[in-house]
Amino acid sequence: MTVPIEDVWSAAELVAFGLRTGARPTDGNTYGQLLERYRTNTAFRDAVDTVAGGLGLVVLGAPARTGLVLSTQPGSVFALRMADLRGGSMAADDKLIAGLVVLGIAAYAFPHDVDLDGTDVKIVEVAALDRFVRDAIERVLALAGDPDTVDGQARKAAEVYRRTAAFKPKDRLPGPARGCTQFAVLEVLGWLVERGAARQLPQMGAMSFQLTDRFRLLVADVAGGEALEALRTVRRGAASTASAAPVAPAAPVAAAAPGEAAVPAAAVPGEAAVPAAAVGPVAAAAPVAAVGPVAAAAPAAAVPVAAVVPEMSTVEGD
Structure with a gap:
């Protein structure tokens, strides 16, 4: 099946977003729209995976709140070593x-x-x-x-x-x-x-x-x-x-935004809290x-x- 050039462009654009640490997918931005397309459209997902593979990358997942998660194949030009720390x-x-x-x-x-x-x-x-x-x-x-x-x-x-x-x-x-x-x-x-x-x-x-x-x-x-x-x-x-020790009562948990984990209500005003159990x-x-x-x-x-x-x-x- 021939993939339209527009889809190839969009696939490459999504991979580029995945390579940018500062990029955040939302419902209203291009990254979020492309990510949702990746999650729901098999043909587009295959195109993205192919583009990534050609660059020496592997798509590990596409969580809505994190974005496209990429790893490297052996010998990829994108690979870093611990020395780069x-x-x-x-x-x-x-x-x-x-x-x-x-x-x-x-x-x-x-x-x-x-x-x-x-x-x-x-x-x-x-x-x-x-x-x-x-x-x-x-x-x-x-x-x-x-x-x-x-x-x-x-x-x-x-x-x-x-x-x-x-x-x-x-x-x-x-x-x-x-x-x-x-x-x-x-x-x-x-x-x-x-x-x-x-x-x-x-x-x-x-x-x-x-x-x-x-x-x-x-x-x-x-x-x-x-x-x-x-x-x-x-x-x-x-x-x-x-877990064998006595556990103090948990703090009340505030509701979080869809797709995000909740946090105790006692957090700093205006900030989301984190569930005590996760800590x-x-x-x-x-x-x-x-x-x-x-x-x-x-x-x-x-x-x-x-x-x-x-x-x-x-x-x-x-």
Whole structure:
């Protein structure tokens, strides 16, 4: 069947939107209209998938609130590596730590396979993530595998993580300084924000972030490996312990916009709140008091966790 040139143009336009981190689909804009067409028109969806494939990209999904989620094929010109996190100037140990942090975020937010099928709000906080990774270090160190495999690299990363200080204060400003693992966690989360896989939550504190559907779909696409499972096991154990403790009454939940998750009514005026159940142990470490997919700063559309340690491919747009 011949595809009209207008449809090819529209398909390429939708892929371009998917590559732009700052693009947001709505009912009234072109991105939203093309996204809805992708979700409801099989012929157009095939055209978009074909255009993406020709560019070395793979469409992982098209959530209404996130937009087109793209990942890269091996050798794609859009692929990025962990070294790109800091403009290519990362030391080998920093790459290892960053890769382990990405695995840690995936395990912390999605400890069970079924979690990857849900759309619950997932909130993470820097100090809590750092503690979680540290709690899992012994299990990661016990992994088998050659040094050049992902699991072998995860083991090496755990060794580096363990000997690196958890926190170093800045001279004058609040927050962790470079050279500690909390800084590495914050840097990775900021990078995910730039790639559309997370959003900052200022209402909950400067160190709190919400993971987007984009991150969930990317993890679902590549989930696997002993390193990720080791981290997930620790997370499941922590969750079981927490569930055995008395639970305080939940805060009233305010109604959210269609397609969005609800948030407790006690949030900052004018801001959507986040369901307490989605926060888990993380929120307890952050001041109670926010999100938007990955800052509209850097264009890039996906952050797969494929070869996470020490390298991780993602999508770079323009």
